[in-house]
Amino acid sequence: MPVLLKGIEILRNATVIEIFSGEAFKNIETVQQVWEQLTEHRADRKSVLINLAGGMGCDLGGFAAGTYKRGIDFIQVPTTVLSQADAAYGGKQGIDFSNYKNQIGVFKDPAAIFVNPEFLKTLPAEQIVNGFAEVVKHSLLDGGKFWKKIYSIENLSSVNWKKIVQQSCEFKLSVVKADPYEKGLRKILNFGHTIGHALETYLLNNNVDALHGYCVAAGMIGELYLSHMICGLAEKKTRKAASYITNHFPSVIVPEAFYNELITLMKQDKKNRDGQIQFALLKDIGMPIINVTADEDIILQSFHFIEECYNVEKSL
Numbered sequence: 001m002p003v004l005l006k007g008i009e010i011l012r013n014a015t016v017i018e019i020f021s022g023e024a025f026k027n028i029e030t031v032q033q034v035w036e037q038l039t040e041h042r043a044d045r046k047s048v049l050i051n052l053a054g055g056m057g058c059d060l061g062g063f064a065a066g067t068y069k070r071g072i073d074f075i076q077v078p079t080t081v082l083s084q085a086d087a088a089y090g091g092k093q094g095i096d097f098s099n100y101k102n103q104i105g106v107f108k109d110p111a112a113i114f115v116n117p118e119f120l121k122t123l124p125a126e127q128i129v130n131g132f133a134e135v136v137k138h139s140l141l142d143g144g145k146f147w148k149k150i151y152s153i154e155n156l157s158s159v160n161w162k163k164i165v166q167q168s169c170e171f172k173l174s175v176v177k178a179d180p181y182e183k184g185l186r187k188i189l190n191f192g193h194t195i196g197h198a199l200e201t202y203l204l205n206n207n208v209d210a211l212h213g214y215c216v217a218a219g220m221i222g223e224l225y226l227s228h229m230i231c232g233l234a235e236k237k238t239r240k241a242a243s244y245i246t247n248h249f250p251s252v253i254v255p256e257a258f259y260n261e262l263i264t265l266m267k268q269d270k271k272n273r274d275g276q277i278q279f280a281l282l283k284d285i286g287m288p289i290i291n292v293t294a295d296e297d298i299i300l301q302s303f304h305f306i307e308e309c310y311n312v313e314k315s316l
């Protein structure tokens with residue numbers, strides 16, 4: 001039987017397991033429901049779990065499969081820009097626990113990843129922008145042609161996602177293949193995330209719904225400033241990248257009175273060592289550098305810079 005027909009035949013006999021979407025359901029209770037269904041339907045070591053979902057469902061399904069009967073195969077079919085361009089690759093599968101994101105998980109690669117840009121046609125515009133933040137991050141880390149291509153995008157509605165997603169995924173794969181367990185190089189992927197996560201947590205704690213990508217976009221502006229001040233990223237390039245970000249992403253601004261709260265949140269970041277806040281920054285576009293520390297007053301200045309960029313551009 002031709003492979004395709006055999007595949008269709010297998011899918012015809014497949015059991016569908018549905019879960020609720022949303023970060024609020026990325027927890028052990030949902031995993032338990034998946035394990036229960038797998039058990040009920042007598043899934044064995046040769047069964048395959050296909051995760052047809054955005055990053056949340058791919059992470060959770062990968063974790064459920066990676067732990068069921070000590071691990072069965074799973075296939076990722078990511079359906080959002082974020083998951084197609086970033087989350088589906090790199091083997092990190094997991095769930096949130098006790099208010100901490102991705103606190104419980106395993107490293108396990110899927111048997112296959114199938115990416116089809118057709119899925120993106122039904123994705124709400126805000127989810128497109130959300131995922132685009134990680135694409136911009138990859139392009140700044142990669143530099144060269146990739147950054148040039150991203151920089152030339154004026155309107156997200158006219159983007160050929162197939163090419164962009166492919167370039168983004170190829171960049172991420174090159175990094176995670178070189179450093180699967182985040183001993184060094186893979187840490188570059190945290191660019192924009194040290195400040196971004198603090199903004200995201202602060203806003204969530206204050207009941208403001210802020211998409212991860214919007215916070216990472218603001219985080220990248222702050223970390224571009226740090227890159228300029230600490231690592232020598234040229235002022236012109238810093239401004240150019242920051243204004244590109246403000247043109248494409250909604251503003252995320254925290255009032256100055258709460259800047260110290262952001263610093264406190266950054267001190268809790270699990271990537272820190274010896275109580276020092278660690279950043280992945282840029283010496284130049286396409287030249288990332290990891291394990292950079294920064295004085296608190298420069299970090300405070302970077303928050304001001306974020307605000308200034310979203311309001312009107314002012315000098316560094």
Ligand SMILES: NC(=O)c1ccc[n+]([C@@H]2O[C@H](COP(=O)([O-])OP(=O)(O)OC[C@H]3O[C@@H](n4cnc5c(N)ncnc54)[C@H](O)[C@@H]3O)[C@@H](O)[C@H]2O)c1
Pocket residue numbers: 021022023026053054055056057059079080081082083086087088089090091092093101102119120121122123124127130131
């Ligand atoms: N494993 C990793 O390396 C890694 C990296 C980055 C992010 N992540 C994880 O990814 C998750 C975020 O992923 P996400 O942004 O894809 O969010 P998501 O999976 O929560 O999806 C966002 C929303 O879009 C909906 N949706 C999904 N596909 C759709 C489609 N084709 N059409 C219409 N609606 C659709 C979902 O139902 C959901 O409401 C987070 O949990 C994050 O921790 C993991």
Ligand SMILES: [Zn+2]
Pocket residue numbers: 134193212216
């Ligand atoms: Zn991210």
